[in-house]
Amino acid sequence: MNLPAQSATAQYVFNSISPRHSVELFNFADLVEEQFDQWSKLGETALAPNPFFESQFIRPLVECLGIENLKLLVVLDDARHWLFAAPVVQHFFEQGLPLPKLRALRSEYIFLDSPLISKHDSAFILTCLLSALSCQRDWHGLGFSKTVTNSVQNDLIEFVATVSDAKVKHTTHSERPSVTPQTQTELLEQCSASRRKTLRKGWKKLSQAGDVEFRLRRLPNEIPSAIDSFLELEALGWKGEQGTALSCKSSHAVFFSKMCEEFSKAGRVIFGEILLNNQVIASTCNLLSGNTLFAFKIGWDHNYSNCSLGYWSEVLLADAIHHEAKEVCLIDSCSDEDSYTGKVWQDRIEIGSTILIWSRRAKLMREAKKVVKKLVKN
Numbered sequence: 001m002n003l004p005a006q007s008a009t010a011q012y013v014f015n016s017i018s019p020r021h022s023v024e025l026f027n028f029a030d031l032v033e034e035q036f037d038q039w040s041k042l043g044e045t046a047l048a049p050n051p052f053f054e055s056q057f058i059r060p061l062v063e064c065l066g067i068e069n070l071k072l073l074v075v076l077d078d079a080r081h082w083l084f085a086a087p088v089v090q091h092f093f094e095q096g097l098p099l100p101k102l103r104a105l106r107s108e109y110i111f112l113d114s115p116l117i118s119k120h121d122s123a124f125i126l127t128c129l130l131s132a133l134s135c136q137r138d139w140h141g142l143g144f145s146k147t148v149t150n151s152v153q154n155d156l157i158e159f160v161a162t163v164s165d166a167k168v169k170h171t172t173h174s175e176r177p178s179v180t181p182q183t184q185t186e187l188l189e190q191c192s193a194s195r196r197k198t199l200r201k202g203w204k205k206l207s208q209a210g211d212v213e214f215r216l217r218r219l220p221n222e223i224p225s226a227i228d229s230f231l232e233l234e235a236l237g238w239k240g241e242q243g244t245a246l247s248c249k250s251s252h253a254v255f256f257s258k259m260c261e262e263f264s265k266a267g268r269v270i271f272g273e274i275l276l277n278n279q280v281i282a283s284t285c286n287l288l289s290g291n292t293l294f295a296f297k298i299g300w301d302h303n304y305s306n307c308s309l310g311y312w313s314e315v316l317l318a319d320a321i322h323h324e325a326k327e328v329c330l331i332d333s334c335s336d337e338d339s340y341t342g343k344v345w346q347d348r349i350e351i352g353s354t355i356l357i358w359s360r361r362a363k364l365m366r367e368a369k370k371v372v373k374k375l376v377k378n
Helices: 033-044 055-065 122-134 152-163 184-190 193-208 220-234 238-242 250-264 302-307 309-324 360-377
Strands: 012-014 021-027 071-077 082-091 101-104 141-148 167-179 212-217 269-276 279-289 292-300 330-332 347-357
Touching: 021 122, 033 055, 033 082, 055 250, 071 122, 082 122, 082 141, 122 152, 141 152, 152 167, 152 347, 184 309, 193 212, 193 302, 193 309, 212 220, 212 309, 220 250, 220 269, 220 279, 220 292, 250 269, 250 279, 269 309, 279 309, 292 302, 292 309, 302 309, 309 330
Parallel strands: 101 141, 292 330
Antiparallel strands: 012 021, 021 071, 071 082, 082 101, 141 347, 167 330, 167 347, 212 269, 269 279, 279 292
């Protein structure tokens, strides 16, 4: 007879104000399949979408890139259902706050690090979390470096922190391009006259080279070939020359492939491809979470760089999503605010850091820092 797998035991179990809820800290390496399944289900019901903190992303990232000492901060109900999850590391120094704290996992591939919080009773879940963290003395704060600052989730975190006697600080440090899915015509109308002229000139050159087509690929049987095409294209340009393309390091390529395969099981990885004479010459990899599509990576054949392939990839993606993926309400570029994407996607998302502190020592040190800043300024 097959016995059910036992869940991993938490490294820390914090005191909770609710007898029906538990706040626990796990070693990532100890998690078993049942817990990964619970984590995956939480991603489907999260208040704010974030594919970069879902198990389908973090698990291949950790296993393939050899990330060590990763912890998972979790809130569970009495049926052991996951209600909150954040992959964190122990951090022992920050300028102005040299006290041990927990910090969200960072990686070159993580473009958003806001925690997953169940949309059901979110305020109470956060209250349980903060009250539990406030009762321990090993860590003095919890930090996230890439959150959507103008969001319902961040507003809720600030409200709960205030009533829980914790301090919270949101700092906006960038605005990255985004777009609501819309037609190619609508997008071009929003561009500057010079940009429209450049784009049309590039499209004319491309059309003169042969038959041009754009397609979305999201069916599980389409993903393996889409992955291969993407990895090849990304390595053709400057990323390949500088050794930063995914395929330049086998472990990174394996991570990408496994991650895409995991998301493809639910149709949640979408590749947008430009084809010239049935040959893929540009590809974008995008991850779907909730009603938001996150533009993860792009690659194109630099032999056609004078055809504005990067720009056209983004324009045609938004157009195709508008017509073929009605569940998507927003596309997040996951790029810098001064990236080329911002020339064709006119909307912006405020990205910043969120820091929670609860201990008396940490609060005093932060207030002292403010006083010193005022003295220096005066």
